[in-house]
Amino acid sequence: DIVMTQTPLSLSVTPGQPASISCKSSQSLLHSDGKTSLYWYLQKPGQSPQLLIYELSSRFSGVPDRFSGSGSGTDFTLKISRVEAEDVGVYYCMQGLHHAWTFGQGTKVEIK
């Protein structure tokens, strides 16, 4: 299995300030087609996970442009340019290489 490791596990952010979450995979997520099979989800309190970013850096429909994904190979980052109160919850990275998906442990984001 590909192991996904997120840091930090928790983050307290002042509204309007940026935030960054790191995700590392145990092997490269670069597919033979040149795409990177890395996704980011947000699970708001009491809700199901919602897709934020697909294929490393593409924002899903309706996701605000303050969210961005970047990275390559085994190191990835989710950045929130200016955190808002509605961004609280647990963020998960997920890999989907070879049709076997694994998630990171999650990063809990709260507002100061």
Added chain:
Amino acid sequence: QITLKESGPTLVKPTQTLTLTCTFSGFSLYTSGVGVGWIRQPPGKALEWLALIYWNDDKRYSPSLKSRLTITKDTSKNQVVLTMTNMDPVDTATYYCAHKLWFGESDYGMDVWGQGTTVTVSS
């Protein structure tokens, strides 16, 4: 609008078999590139992918749980069923189903999730 809803027992006994049904609308499993996956989340813990079935009946399973899982689809009924054998208290979790889309040159992953159903394993 894509929606998915999970259904099944809320309580199962150890060693029993769990059967969960995902009933969906807004898409069809006749459509190329479409799949439905199952993911679970123990209380207070992280997400764990379990299984996925594609429109062409290709089935994928978590390697660590493969021996206990079976995923099937009833395309005409817009349903996907997951069975998990030999249930244990550690399998207590919220179980989600999700729509997966691979369209054109993009793989959107599991883009729409159901609300989840909570299953407790206890004697």
